[in-house]
Amino acid sequence: MDYVYGPGKNHLFVPGPVNIPEPVLRAMNRNNEDYRSPAIPAMTKNLLEDVKKIFKTSTGTPFLIPTTGTGAWESALTNTLSPGDRTVSFLIGQFSLLWIDQQQRLNFNVDVVESEWGQGANLDILAEKLAADHSHTIKAICIVHNETATGVTNNLATVRKLLDHYRHPALLLVDGVSSICALDFRMDEWGVDVALTGSQKALSLPTGLGIVCASPKALEASKSAKSVRVFFDWNDYLKFYKLGTFWPYTPSIQLLYGLRAALDLIFEEGLGNVIARHTRMGKATRLAVEAWGLKNCTQKEEWYSDTVTAVLVPPYIDSAEIVKRAWKRYNMSLGLGLNKVAGKVFRIGHLGNLNELQLLGCLAGVEMILKDVGYPVKLGSGVAAACAYLQNNIPMIPSRI
Numbered sequence: 001m002d003y004v005y006g007p008g009k010n011h012l013f014v015p016g017p018v019n020i021p022e023p024v025l026r027a028m029n030r031n032n033e034d035y036r037s038p039a040i041p042a043m044t045k046n047l048l049e050d051v052k053k054i055f056k057t058s059t060g061t062p063f064l065i066p067t068t069g070t071g072a073w074e075s076a077l078t079n080t081l082s083p084g085d086r087t088v089s090f091l092i093g094q095f096s097l098l099w100i101d102q103q104q105r106l107n108f109n110v111d112v113v114e115s116e117w118g119q120g121a122n123l124d125i126l127a128e129k130l131a132a133d134h135s136h137t138i139k140a141i142c143i144v145h146n147e148t149a150t151g152v153t154n155n156l157a158t159v160r161k162l163l164d165h166y167r168h169p170a171l172l173l174v175d176g177v178s179s180i181c182a183l184d185f186r187m188d189e190w191g192v193d194v195a196l197t198g199s200q201k202a203l204s205l206p207t208g209l210g211i212v213c214a215s216p217k218a219l220e221a222s223k224s225a226k227s228v229r230v231f232f233d234w235n236d237y238l239k240f241y242k243l244g245t246f247w248p249y250t251p252s253i254q255l256l257y258g259l260r261a262a263l264d265l266i267f268e269e270g271l272g273n274v275i276a277r278h279t280r281m282g283k284a285t286r287l288a289v290e291a292w293g294l295k296n297c298t299q300k301e302e303w304y305s306d307t308v309t310a311v312l313v314p315p316y317i318d319s320a321e322i323v324k325r326a327w328k329r330y331n332m333s334l335g336l337g338l339n340k341v342a343g344k345v346f347r348i349g350h351l352g353n354l355n356e357l358q359l360l361g362c363l364a365g366v367e368m369i370l371k372d373v374g375y376p377v378k379l380g381s382g383v384a385a386a387c388a389y390l391q392n393n394i395p396m397i398p399s400r401i
């Protein structure tokens, strides 16, 4: 029988949408309200101040847009660029591929830098392009911080160093959808001009809120950017920011209360602790994969992602079968391999509001499935490796001592 309403919980381990914590669910369980009443603008003002903290920016201007990550991309591009503008964009997996496709369909001149899936953005080629671009034809560098399809994290500090080294004025546009609020992300320090995320990833909210943050340089660029934009026009937001009413169109009241609760949880834990928890989850997962005798799709340690692990399976196994079995037999959701790595990898998402024992449950499930599909795994081997590491590394929660 397929699990639909089986007993217990569905173990949701896709790298987004992720589990929504109880306090957030409760905070969202409420009636609609008039968004022109004094209450919603007051709440929005605080939310805008507080989301800046998760981007680590004091100078950025955030926009809370009723959209998904894909809409947030479009907002970043159309507000800062004009048709025909040259962008340098890195193709390293399905999400960077989709963003490049969007850039092409919006009529930008996309200079694609491709790497094998499992590798990070080729920054040597970026250096060459910047060095050769004396007349500054490159208007923007578009990079996905964490490629969710392959579990690859790019080094944004290096990108900034290269731009500074060549004194290149290109804008730095960053997809932080599966990194912001989970991995170390520093908008101001790394000179990111537009950073964006979606609510259903590390923030652990329902889908539907795109959060876009623009640097002063990006806002300046938006004044002359000629791309057609209507729904995503930052100017409409800025007008209402000035008026103190904040919303050019109707926000989801429930999502705003949810965002409030989600940020409260993150600040209560401490953003640094949230990031450290993701570091532990990533490390524990990789230790399990190693103990199973399997390989990480990510080819080098410097690119290991602490929010998602793509696990390569041997050629005689179809990774889609693993994902299907996870759901049918164990009531667990794992991520499929996408596009070029379809059938070759399955993905374990370990981001958002999640703790270590939940992850161990997932790892135990994966072991049983591996055995089901004929892989000679030693049951308990990955769980043991993860436990041994976690037991020495999970900190005491100060409020519970």
Ligand SMILES: *Cc1c(COP(=O)(O)O)cnc(C)c1O
Binding pocket: 016, 068, 069, 070, 071, 095, 144, 146, 147, 148, 175, 176, 177, 178, 198, 207
């Ligand atoms: C999920 C994801 C997206 C797409 O977001 P949607 O909300 O599905 O539009 C974009 N980039 C990355 C890195 C993602 O993980």
